[in-house]
Amino acid sequence: MRRLLWATALAGFMVAPGLAAEKELDLVVTAYERWIDTVHGRVKNFSGKKAYETTVIIKFVNAKGKVMGRQAVKVGDLDSGEERSFSAPIPEKYRDVRTFLFEPRALWRKRR
Numbered sequence: 001m002r003r004l005l006w007a008t009a010l011a012g013f014m015v016a017p018g019l020a021a022e023k024e025l026d027l028v029v030t031a032y033e034r035w036i037d038t039v040h041g042r043v044k045n046f047s048g049k050k051a052y053e054t055t056v057i058i059k060f061v062n063a064k065g066k067v068m069g070r071q072a073v074k075v076g077d078l079d080s081g082e083e084r085s086f087s088a089p090i091p092e093k094y095r096d097v098r099t100f101l102f103e104p105r106a107l108w109r110k111r112r
Contacts (some may be wrong), residue, residue, distance in 0.1 A: 043075055053076070059096065
């Protein structure tokens with residue numbers, strides 16, 4: 001089962017001098033598919049900057065729309081325009097879940 005899901009990166013924290021989260025820079029989960037016990041997807045950096053320490057937060061959502069759990073997947077650094085795949089095992093207790101929400105996040109170098 002293939003689905004397209006578009007999302008923007010939102011990260012509201014600063015972790016080191018010279019690095020910051022900027023909402024106008026886009027990271028997008030371009031596609032995903034669910035296998036029996038795994039979610040596979042692709043995330044792309046549409047910004048004009050390199051995204052450092054990119055992570056995709058996967059939320060497992062039940063039929064009532066309640067988030068049952070979360071899982072973080074480290075993707076690594078993404079250059080501008082770069083796309084990379086990711087995979088995450090689906091914990092046994094969330095295997096009945098049919099909906100996933102994705103939140104790609106990264107750190108960005110501050111403008112000088």
